Amino acid sequence: MEYKDYYNILGVKKDASQTDIKRSYRKLARKYHPDVSKEADAEGKFKEVGEAYEVLKDPEKRKAYDQLGSDWKAGQEGFQPPPDWEQNFDFGQGGYTQGNAQDYSSFFEDLFGGGAGANGSQYYHSRAGAGSGGFQSKGENVRAKVMIDLEDSINGTSQSFTLQMPEVNKQGQVINKHRTLKVKIPKGIKEGQTIRLSKQGNPGLGGGERGDLLLEIGFNQHRLYTVDGKDIYLNAPVTPWEATLGAKISVPTPDGKKVAMTIPVDSQQGRKLRLKGKGLPRKEAGDFFVVLQIALPPSSLSNVKELNEKMRDEIDFNPRSYLF
């Protein structure tokens, strides 16, 4: 078993006061709260901090923990609780801890856990089993964020995701299972929306039904397109003469086809041309916007310098007249 340095986890000294411990815990809990933090392993860190606080906030448990000795270093393997552990402290009955030992490390569980299971108010995913004696209770909902390509939303393809899901086995231990799911992406789903897969979450207690699996959708960055809600944008470079004289150009569309577009005479930089209903396919489909970006030919190309000099000398145009 791995020894855990709870003081180090909370960033406090061994002789820290209960007030210091509380303050440090609150700060770290806010920092790593999975609903607030964007850090990759926020949930893991949040649980670790919660576990450390669970022990150190309680003077009796803290005393017991301190008695394990200071020779142990964090992460050191081979830790075993001393044989007379529990002689002075009765933690073995379960129900002693308010937190749910299931969610804590095996280090915690061996020391304070007792009957790891559905006692007390649960810890992080909580709510589900709160106060569940012999009741049936629906399992917890499991949330995960998954990334898809814009094309997956447009075509409504099926995508495989591998999620790490903690599951409780028959012995009541929590094991991390890699679960690969193949999920049909609802056509036209927008970034930030959630796919709800009913009864794919955690198992219920006492034979209650499974919770739901909630997959929040994010879009991978696309080489060409940006997406805003249900609308899709494409930056299309045009030459100065196409913008001034008007032209017909061909642009790719998000559904993998091409479309001919008419650039109106006197189009300024940034002009948006709309293709109605060519955005995300939905009941009320989004639009596809082509945003004109005027690209200047470099002066190294033949004639560019001469023609620009000619324009400078012969065209009466001052775009800055309004500045003064």
Next chain:
Amino acid sequence: MSTSTINVLSGNILEEGASLTLVEICHNCHTPAETVIKLIEHGVISPTKGVTSSQWRFHQAALIRVDKALRLKHDLGVNIAGAALALELLDEIDHLKQQLKYLK
């Protein structure tokens, strides 16, 4: 660690699913109606229609917000007003990040 694969799953888009009643929200979030009503009073969620509590209907997205608010309340020791403020600020951060993405 073991791996298991299952067949193709189809789900619905939570934000566009059928609307929910107060009872369904309470059942899904394992929380009493009093708490949900408090969340409504603080503007964390709001019914899309209905005048009395038995007529209220909610977007399915309300489930996610109720869950989040309850987690913040439970885990960080904030009250409902605090959780509502945190959610509003988180929404704003998301919105700003989204805009920043377009500007980059």
